[in-house]
Amino acid sequence: MARQFPKLTAPLTDFIHQQHLFFVSTAPAEGRVNCSPKGMDSLKVLSPNRIAWLNVTGSGNETAAHVLENQRMTIMWCALTGPPLILRAYGKARAVHPGDAEWETLFAHFTPLPGARQIFDLEVEMAQTSCGKAVPLMDFREDRTLLNHWANQKSKQEMDDYWAEKNTTSIDGLPTGI
Numbered sequence: 001m002a003r004q005f006p007k008l009t010a011p012l013t014d015f016i017h018q019q020h021l022f023f024v025s026t027a028p029a030e031g032r033v034n035c036s037p038k039g040m041d042s043l044k045v046l047s048p049n050r051i052a053w054l055n056v057t058g059s060g061n062e063t064a065a066h067v068l069e070n071q072r073m074t075i076m077w078c079a080l081t082g083p084p085l086i087l088r089a090y091g092k093a094r095a096v097h098p099g100d101a102e103w104e105t106l107f108a109h110f111t112p113l114p115g116a117r118q119i120f121d122l123e124v125e126m127a128q129t130s131c132g133k134a135v136p137l138m139d140f141r142e143d144r145t146l147l148n149h150w151a152n153q154k155s156k157q158e159m160d161d162y163w164a165e166k167n168t169t170s171i172d173g174l175p176t177g178i
Contacts, residue, residue: 005127007048012087012127016045016077020140024053024120025074026066026093031172034062040143043075044109051075051089051122052106057115057151057159057167061178064118065170067093068177073122081139084132093122095177115151115159117167117178 005012016022020039027033043053053075055063067073071092079085095118096102106119154162167178 002128002130005129006125008045008051008089008124008127009048012129013045013048015079015085015087016043018082019077019079020143021077021080022053023076024063025076026063026072028066028069028170028172028174031170031174032062034066036063040113040148041111042113046109049091049124051091051124052109053120053122054107054110054113054116055095055118055120056113056147057117057162058147059166060171061117061167061176062170063120064095064167064176064178065172065174067095067120069174073120075122078132078135080135081137084135086130086132086135088128088130089122089124089126090128091123091125093120095120097177113151114148115154117163 022038022043023035024038025033025035038053043051045051071094073091073093075089077087096106097118106121163178168176170176
């Protein structure tokens with residue numbers, strides 16, 4: 001059965017730290033819902049009601065556009081090994097970009113990743129667990145390094161040009177803050 005919590009408990013935080021994969025969901029008031037898988041060492045629990053994750057350059061930037069419009073975000077983890085569990089953290093997020101006053105303070109929590117374009121700072125309003133008994137068991141082999149390799153091959157100007165072409169608006173035409 002689902003259980004709800006006003007904040008992340010120590011066991012839930014431990015569960016988050018053990019996961020190699022998480023999903024981020026956002027939606028604009030009108031338009032497409034976005035659910036995006038994330039990995040790498042890009043998520044940190046800063047407190048029982050605060051999560052930050054370092055977002056690297058990708059082919060789109062839906063999350064930033066949606067958060068700029070309405071701040072709603074859900075992050076989900078599911079146990080792919082061990083006892084079954086699904087955890088969702090619901091809340092309001094904001095994007096912090098390189099050059100923003102808080103960037104350096106938040107960025108210090110992370111191992112630097114090439115192509116970092118935002119840090120999403122989520123205020124957790126509620127956490128919810130559910131059984132996860134239908135989630136398959138899967139073995140983790142390794143993180144993919146393709147995105148890091150791609151970003152490391154780009155100069156700052158090439159990355160800026162890529163952001164200008166691919167990351168300034170959502171697929172629904174909403175601005176992303178870049």
